[in-house]
Amino acid sequence: MRSLGLLSLLFCSIVANANSADGTCSVTYRPKTNETAFAAVGSSLKIADRTCLSNVLIIPFDTESGAVTIPQGEYPSIGQKDGKVLFSVNNTSGMKADSCFFCDPIEYLLIDRKRPKTLCSLSKLNLESCANDNSISYTVTQKSHTDLGQCAPSLVYFGRQGTVLKFAVNDCSSISKPTLTYDLSLGRVIRFLDDRYSVINADNQGIYYRRIDKSELKNNDVVPETIETAKNENSNNAVELASTSLQEANLKEKVN
DSSP states (O other), rough: OOOOSSOOOHHHHHHHTTTTTTSEEEEEESSSSEEEEEETTBBBBBBEEEEEEEEEEEEEEEEEEEEEEEEEEEEEEEETTEEEEEEEEOTTSBBBBBEESSSSEEEEEEEEEETTOOOEEEEOOEEEEEOOOSSSEEEEEEEEEEEEEESSSSEEEEEEEETEEEEEEOSOOOOSSEEEEEEEGSSSSETTTTEEEEEEOOOOEEEEEEOOOOOSSSOHHHOOOOHHHHHHHHHHHHHHHHHHHHHHHHHHHHHH
């Protein structure tokens, strides 16, 4: 490929970013610990936000290289193969890098880690074509993208009957029937797997709650049955119940 573009290249930036982890993701949850939230009937008590870091190829201006045209824009990475970083031929502005009408269509743009100063293309027939070193102006940087409101295994509120709260379970493949119940007369702190929630108020509209710290007691932990253990649990429940009752009273005042 020959380029009519600017003969400049941020070599160090490309080497550093092309060798950085691509597709690294992290997950955070809402509400955060100790945040008060509301979930309507039929809604999950916890959702996830997924943030991923990926490489992006930046072409600073429209470039023609032999039979290939690459519009200005940002081209996201779609993976790696055999030491090569692959980029989409579609940029984030909706434009597409393409070959001539009678040429083999381009499948990917790519950069070989061993030749970071050279931009190449890979055709649908798996034929690789590369420009001369330093002949195309481009940089590779890393950007993050967050997908909000993703599913997380959680309770789904399904109403209240007296002191009993009804929940279904969303395991991210389906939502069960409302088969789980929690009796507020036994305490306003409820637990599902490792998640704990302090119930502030619940009615036919929805549930006000606070997501609290995980318990030190893990599932299937062996706990000695002692009087002190029972006393501590009762004391903790009493303190949490008093705190929650006060929040409920304050909430009702605001609503009224």
